[in-house]
Amino acid sequence: MxxxxxxxxxxxxxxxxxxxxxxxxxxxxxxxxxxxxxxxxxxxxxxxxxxxxxxxxxxxxxxxxxxxxxxxxxxxxxxxxxxxxxxxxxxxxxxxxxxxxxxxxxxxxxxxxxxxxxxxxxxxxxxxxxxxxxxxxxxxxxxxxxxxxxxxxxxxxxxEGKAVTHKRLSVIGEVEKPLMLEVPIGTNILDCIRPAKPKDQEYAVILGGPMMGRIITDPKAMAKEVVTKTLGNLFVLPKDHALIRHHEIPIERVQKKAMAACIQCRMCTDLCPRFLIGHRMEPHRIMRNAFKEKMLEDDAMYLKAFGEAANCCDCGVCEMFSCPMGLSPKRMNQYFKGKLREKHLALEKNKDPKAKATIDERRVPTQRLISRLGLSVYSGQHLSALMTIEPANVRIPLRMHIGAPAQKIVAVGDKLHCGDLIAKMGGKVSANIHSSIDGTVTAADKDLIEIERGAIQ
Ligand code: SF4
Ligand code: SF4
CATH class of the missing domain: 3.40.50.11540 (NADH-ubiquinone oxidoreductase 51kDa subunit)
Structure with missing residues (x-):
């Protein structure tokens, strides 16, 4: 290879x-x-x-x-x-x-x-x-x-002739030993978290960063998650951390709060990165319109009220930093984005956006954001040495990229070296996938290939 x-x-x-x-x-x-x-x-x-x-x-x-x-x-x-x-x-x-x-x-x-x-x-x-x-x-x-x-x-x-078989990722947060890891793709995330020694028996983990990562609180769900080509961090937090609780609020409550408590201060809009580069994204307007949703008679009115939601990039600045009332314009945008997709509605794109004159003054300083997120206690975690993990087996998903999943080319019992091709690009937009360890294929279907570690002649 x-x-x-x-x-x-x-x-x-x-x-x-x-x-x-x-x-x-x-x-x-x-x-x-x-x-x-x-x-x-x-x-x-x-x-x-x-x-x-x-x-x-x-x-x-x-x-x-x-x-x-x-x-x-x-x-x-x-x-x-x-x-x-x-x-x-x-x-x-x-x-x-x-x-x-x-x-x-x-x-x-x-x-x-x-x-x-x-x-x-x-x-x-x-x-x-x-x-x-x-x-x-x-x-x-x-x-x-x-x-x-x-x-x-x-x-x-x-x-240099090397396939993508390993991933570097940090493990930080409520752990005794923050780690910088290099692991085979397909390693279970619990195998990455365990050596970092979580301080609590029960914890939540964010796959990715605290602003845009995916939160998992159920240990059974964690046991199914593996390191992919795109995962760069595991953030361990107590289950009752405000950040975790915030994301567990059901959308119905988010919507009710939006209608009851938004004071139309505009802070969410004034600090929105998409608004600042000139895109039509004024989350305060979406919040103001939220109560109208069931009253809007036709698609044109729906699009006028909520069409901008499609321009939201889910960065979370509005809900985690801007809003003085603890509301979630981001969650509302996600809700309306889903509705727009269901209704096949889309605003005509602005092809020539102009950045706002205030763009350089309206930046959210990272240190203040960390403090607002209640994460300052983890600021000193230093990741200087690289640790490797050699798991007993890996489960490699065949869809770690945008586009068609890769198509498996191996079968149960096949012996593989690290770097061997196990799934070929499954379409024009797709990517090859390789074995990340030496071993034997123990399971293979259209979604996943499992490999048990072992010496190969
Ligand atoms: S989550 Fe969306 S609406 Fe909120 S600040 Fe980011 S881009 Fe703007
Ligand atoms: S920052 Fe909060 S209160 Fe102010 S307009 Fe936006 S959602 Fe409403």
């Missing part, structure tokens, strides 16, 4: 290695990089509060990140190359600058202010280029391609 991959062109090697967006929804990278753009931005901002995997990569793998950046620039024809991260990441900036200087690479280290969500793709593109992406659009619409730093690292590895 490695030798074969090394002799390929860069794009073919990226496709063969199964590289997908490591920091988001997992868009297949070989498709994204068929584009041509003048600017390539490596997103190393890691804006979710307190998480640390991307920062670790910047410190420890700066040479490879520079190599991957240059390779992508060549593919897409970019002349303006940027690695973006917060100005407070001093060790990471130093490591990357050194690697850039050594390679004499024409790469700008772009420093954002420490605000949330500086790493949101649309916000970041505005910070770097001063251009607002159209509503529902892509960075490419303003001449840019953005990849997460973990993706760029996987691109550099693909050029």
């Amino acid at each position: 490695e030798e074969e991959q090394k002799s390929m062109g860069t794009l073919e090697a990226i496709m063969a290695a199964g590289v997908v967006g490591a920091g988001g929804a997992g868009f297949p990278t070989h498709i994204k990089l068929k584009a041509k753009a003048d600017t390539f931005i490596v997103n190393a901002v890691e804006c979710e509060p307190l998480i640390g995997a991307d920062k670790f990569c910047c410190r420890e793998d700066s040479d490879r990140i520079v190599k991957g950046t240059l390779a992508v620039a060549k593919l897409i024809g970019a002349k303006h190359l940027v690695i973006a991260l917060k100005r407070t990441y001093t060790a990471e900036i130093e490591a990357l600058q050194k690697a850039v200087d050594q390679a004499k690479a024409p790469i700008e280290i772009f420093q954002t202010e420490p605000f949330y969500p500086a790493g949101d793709e649309q916000t970041l593109v505005y910070c770097v280029t001063q251009r607002s992406i159209p509503e529902g659009g892509l960075p490419l619409d303003v001449g840019a391609v953005v990849d997460n730093v973990g993706t760029v690292l996987n691109i550099a590895r693909a050029m």
Whole structure:
């Protein structure tokens, strides 16, 4: 596999290695990089509060990140190359600058202010280029391609003939020993959490960051979750932490509170990152209209009242920081987004949004956000050493990316080496998947392949 991959062109090697967006929804990278753009931005901002995997990569793998950046620039024809991260990441900036200087690479280290969500793709593109992406659009619409730093690292590895088999992730929060891990894809998340020693027997875990991650409170559900190509953090919290309780409020109550308690102060709108880059997104209006939902007679009125909800990026600033009444414009937007999909309704997109003049003053400082979230107690958690885990078995999902699931090409009893192809791209938009350990296939269906660790001749 490695030798074969090394002799390929860069794009073919990226496709063969199964590289997908490591920091988001997992868009297949070989498709994204068929584009041509003048600017390539490596997103190393890691804006979710307190998480640390991307920062670790910047410190420890700066040479490879520079190599991957240059390779992508060549593919897409970019002349303006940027690695973006917060100005407070001093060790990471130093490591990357050194690697850039050594390679004499024409790469700008772009420093954002420490605000949330500086790493949101649309916000970041505005910070770097001063251009607002159209509503529902892509960075490419303003001449840019953005990849997460973990993706760029996987691109550099693909050029060395290495498939995506392992994932780096941090385990932080209510644990005795915060960890920086490198684990085979398909490792159960409990195998990652256990060595970090949770302080409580009963805990909740957020898969991802505290603002946009997925919360799991049921231990049986945790036992089914595995590390995927896109998971970068596990945040362990007490089950009764305010952040966890907030997300457990049923939508009916969220809606009732919105109708009863919204004072129309506009703070949710004034600090909304989508509103600030010029998209039609005024959450205070959605809150004001919430009571009308059942009274609206036709689709045109529904669209006028709630159509903007589709422009919400779920960043959570409105509910976790802005609202003085503890309301949840984000949850209301999610509710209305669902309704708009059901009704097949969509506003015409604004193709030429203009950022608000206040955009630079209305940033949410990360430290204040951490305090507002009740997470300051975890601020000092330091992740310097990398620990590896070798689980007895892995369960590898065949859908870790946007698009069609990969199609299995192995059967129960097959003997595999780490890096062997186990599922091929299942369509034009899809990605290859490889074994993440040496061992024997113990289960295989259209959704999942299970491999038991064992020496292979
Ligand atoms: S979650 Fe709130 S702040 Fe974020 S984009 Fe949506 S409405 Fe705006
Ligand atoms: S911030 Fe809260 S109270 Fe103010 S308009 Fe928005 S939802 Fe209403």
